[in-house]
Structures are given as C-alpha cells and as structure tokens.
Amino acid sequence: MKWKLVADYESLSSHAAEILLWAVAENPRLVLGLPTGRTPEGMYARVARDCQREYRCFREVTSFNLDEYVGIPPSHPASYSSYMRRALFDHVDMEPPNIHIPDGTAEKVRQRNPELSFDEGLEIECANYEILIERAGSLGLTILGLGRNGHIGFNEPNTPFDSRTHVVELDPMTREANARPFAGEQVPGRAITMGIGTILESARILLLASGESKVEAVTRLFSELPSDDFPASALRQHHDVTILVDERAASRIRGALD
C-alpha cells in the first residue's frame, strides 16, 4: 500500500480529483468503482468543475457504484442514485447506459419475474451487478471511503474477503453515521454492496480518509495484518492501492509517514 499524506480535506479532494481525471485521460474507456458519503463530496465537486471546462471528459467512461440502500427507490432524495446525480452525473457527460448503481428495490428484476419475493429479487439484482461488471471488462480504478469500523463499500466487519456483490445488514454505527441525508426518517437497515472480492479485482484502488472520526480506522489500517474483523485490511492483499489521508485522520501515524 502506498500512503500519501496531505494537509487537509481541501487538499485531499483536489488530489483525489486529479488522480481520477488523470486516470480518465490515460484511458478514456475507464471502468470506475465509485463511492458515496461525505468524504468524496469535495472530489466530485472538483471533478465536475474541471470536467465542465474540458471537452467530453467522461463520454466513454463506465461506472459502478459501490453500494445502495435496500428498500428505497433510486428517486428517493437520500438514495445513492440521487447523491450521484447531484454530485457528479448531472454535471459531466457520462452516457446514462454506462452508469450503474445497484437498485435497492430490484424493481426491474421483480417486474420481469413477478413470482419472486422481495429478497429473491435482491439476490438476482446482486448477481446481475457482478455480470455487468464482468461484461464491462472489470474495474479499472475503484475509489473507496473508509468506515469508522473499517468497512469498505458496505462490507461490515466479518465479511469474507472473497465476497461478491451481496445484501448486508448495516452496523448501527454505520446507520448513525449516514443519518444526515435521511433528515429524521429511519436509515434503512440493509444495503446492497459490491463484495470485498469484487473490489479487490479492481486494477487500481484509491482509498480516501479525512478527519478525526477516521483516526482509529486509519491507525488500524496502517498497523494491522489482514483480518476479516477489519474489512479495509483486505487491501493489503492488493498490489496497487493508494491511501490518501489528511493530517487529522493520520494524526496517530503521522511520524511513520514522513
């Protein structure tokens, strides 16, 4: 794992945006794995701004989001579909058929197969997501945030490292950390997430960690051997991972990074 320390959130966002835009410039047909949450908001804002100045940055790019809540439709304001439209897709020239986000209602699957239960529909939604990633030629660059408990995507502690896209029960800590966009409404208890095995097949991985709330997770990522009680430690098994971390998140390992 390569560690890159930057001063603050601003700097983390512009470095991440630069890495993403360079990767697209190098390979205009890049297949991206994309995160949501607070951390990448600044990165997306910069990418959207810079891409609008350029001609056709994302025209041939394909994207797969890491996760989506179960039980809310893509049109729900707190869905990750809505997040991605607001943060990036409404501002860049991606072709809608190249954008992929799991559907936490599996609506199309269940319309095609009315005999399926809701959960059976979700299982097929997950299996189809894997097929779509494979057909796209697998992930070229996957960008990750870091959960306080070490989750990547929504792979909570004790998820097997070879897991594929699946339905997860969200940890109470994860639901609490993600409550803001739900504005008082209950945060769904389940989500669909790309598996750790799926993420590890990405050619390159960039993980972003910013702020005091990530100190514990960053310290563990820096110091612990791979173990499934800390999902991000799976990244040690990958040959091309960059951890982009700001001073606050890296406060306990600062000395070791110089």
Ligand code: F6R
């Ligand atoms: C979201 C995702 C999660 C977040 C993580 C950190 O798509 O995959 O792993 O990256 O929960 O979230 P923030 O950035 O809000 O601290």
